[in-house]
Amino acid sequence: MNQGNVDAPVVVVIGGGFGGVAAVQALANAPVNVVLIDKENHHLFQPLLYQVATSVLPTSNIAFPIRRIFRDQTNAYVFNDEVVSIDCAARRLTFINDRCARFDYLIVAAGANSSYFGNDQWEQFAPGMKTLDDALIIRNRILRAFEDAEAETDPEAMREHLTFVVVGGGATGVELAGAIKELSVDSLSKDYRRFNAKNARVILIEAGDRLLPSMSARSSHEALKALQKMGVEVRLTQAVTQVDEHGVTVNGETINANTVVWSAGVKASSLGASLGAPLDRNGRVLVEPDCSVINQPHVFVIGDMASIKCAKSGKLVPGVAPAATQMGQFVAKIIADEVRAGSTVRKRKQFAYLDKGSMATIGRAKAVAEVAGLKFHGLIAWLAWLFVHLILLVGFNNRILVFMSWGISYISFSKGSRIISGNPPSRVVSPVGSRAGDSPEDRRKAVAELLQRV
């Protein structure tokens, strides 16, 4: 273990996502102490969260202990704690337990949460999917819905158990809707006696006029076609006006569904509000072209929390992993250069986002991808998606295990992580019979009730 340099400046990084990890890594050779703080102990590969939610992957395959990443980076210190406010002028952070810490430079990379556009009461009925625990909650709800359907004697209630609504037609919504349909068709179809899981209804609702709005119209069309062919019911230009325990209301129609998942929007971490800088309507901090907070050159905001325009296109830099990574590396270089030069007043470069393309997977051998102006779909796009996601996963072991899980899942049509845990059952219904009396007729009825749909 090295002897830390007490006199070197302290760079604090809040958040161990793609942006924060990239920044700490890029500071490896700078004459600074880097302190990374995250309220979780793991870096999360969010692009594969939907595979945890649909029982394809176990949680540990897409999460990696943050401190393990920096095991050999001797100027990096990792703490598992939560920052609740930031005082830019005093260069001070306050933690959830009221203690505080000082920094010389700060990089805020705390990411985003689900946004319900002012209807936060919808969250309990339609959880979003941003953390590992979110994905487990959704996995439990999906699996529990099938269990409840098997135990249900009322046909209408059974249909509600077997109706799954995904709100929001971006990449997450498209991938999740496809994966739920695939789970029901491929993996569950032989496992239930009283209904055919293939007939589970999966509805994807998008308020705009096409899926995957950040991609081309052609990719949107291919995604729509592929989902419809799989049996997903896609509803475009339909806005959700109500979400409650019965389901969702969309264009005045009520869809009764026991499982609703929200992927319609995100808002930046509330930490941005304590920076004293202007925010956009999604809570993102309007930063300078160098990603620093206005009038606070030693404080940077990156990743999903930053509102910054591409110099070339004039469009907002999207809230995706490559953008966060690039910003992290960009601000780390500014800091390293300035610390080495002993000055913070140099003219800084402007952040330039390099768009490496985007992709979304829809199902077995089905995906859409756009790279360098080229558009792919089908098997080629799917293979590209598999390859890119395996490469970007942190940890060699995770790559092997995810590859194995995918291989097994592809070959055997089964999902390995169909485990309900960590949450109490949402509701308990009785499997066999009603409040049976003691007569032989009652007894026969109880059994018949169990078997009538077998």
Place this chain on the structure above:
Amino acid sequence: MNQGNVDAPVVVVIGGGFGGVAAVQALANAPVNVVLIDKENHHLFQPLLYQVATSVLPTSNIAFPIRRIFRDQTNAYVFNDEVVSIDCAARRLTFINDRCARFDYLIVAAGANSSYFGNDQWEQFAPGMKTLDDALIIRNRILRAFEDAEAETDPEAMREHLTFVVVGGGATGVELAGAIKELSVDSLSKDYRRFNAKNARVILIEAGDRLLPSMSARSSHEALKALQKMGVEVRLTQAVTQVDEHGVTVNGETINANTVVWSAGVKASSLGASLGAPLDRNGRVLVEPDCSVINQPHVFVIGDMASIKCAKSGKLVPGVAPAATQMGQFVAKIIADEVRAGSTVRKRKQFAYLDKGSMATIGRAKAVAEVAGLKFHGLIAWLAWLFVHLILLVGFNNRILVFMSWGISYISFSKGSRIISGNPPSRVVSPVGSRAGDSPEDRRKAVAELLQRV
């Protein structure tokens, strides 16, 4: 999907552990409807729970959806629900929601829970390890303890975070103590800056005069030697008299420890009490030699819930997986034969336990095993342990994934599932500095505090 036979008798099996699953499987060709009820949706391979608790395996590798096991067994029906009481005379079950169901035969195989010998208030401080959620709670506590130690400025408090106590020196306790020590030495030793994880103190406390009391004195001795060589502090003939938020009191000495795990005893599921039959002091049902409840020939109790003596040795059949499996097959055959014969009054056989031996793993290439009177230890026993556990796991895919995880873990000395999730932090401490003022001295002190042990 087949048309169930409404007139066939209904055999209800409560519990999808080794006993329940074996019983349902053994009834596959019998002219009955078999209904398996479990409050979890998964069969759990309990012998490997300690590997989930110590971050070696993800939960889904040792859990398998129960209904998947019986996908192709057309006379089997699986329901995910909880039975709260049994009326043997009326042949009726009551579920947690007050609805009820009838049975012709009943097999109760609901297993056992941790027992605190009348000190149930200890459970919150010293969780037991019987379910997947138990193992996750323990995993979170162990990983959180190391995180808290890294953030701790008081040396005494840091030591408490790094002290792990396992109470109970049976197979579970031995395996868990060894695995915690191995986790700290192999996997975590380079990951923390402010302490050496190798020095984490692991204490195994056993009230009796030797470890692994169900094995031979020689195996006990080998296990003790191996644990001591690894650096585990083993205390024999010491009884725990108090467990609270500070740690444990043993032989009048208080050991301050933030993580205590309980593996000192089990008690049978409380369902046994509703059978109206005599129980032993661990809550097990004193059953007839054919595993049936006294005066209730159509109700059987098997596995960890049954108190039954080996006909040959006169000793109690132990609460282990092979015994449960054998009982499940035994009672299934009685039921199948009687249903086929149209009679329940035939003279029944007596259950005879075939002891196939026992084994416990202590760490990397270290284990003890006893098979057919032969005793092994070291590498051979460890390889035998690996082989037997892989074979007994349910699901071909799980076997592959566990084998991969073990291989990776063995080669890389790293544990793949070091993820804290599903529980709020037990306590939050501040990582850097104290309530720092604004003076340069304070600021320097805050950094120095962070770095002094690096």
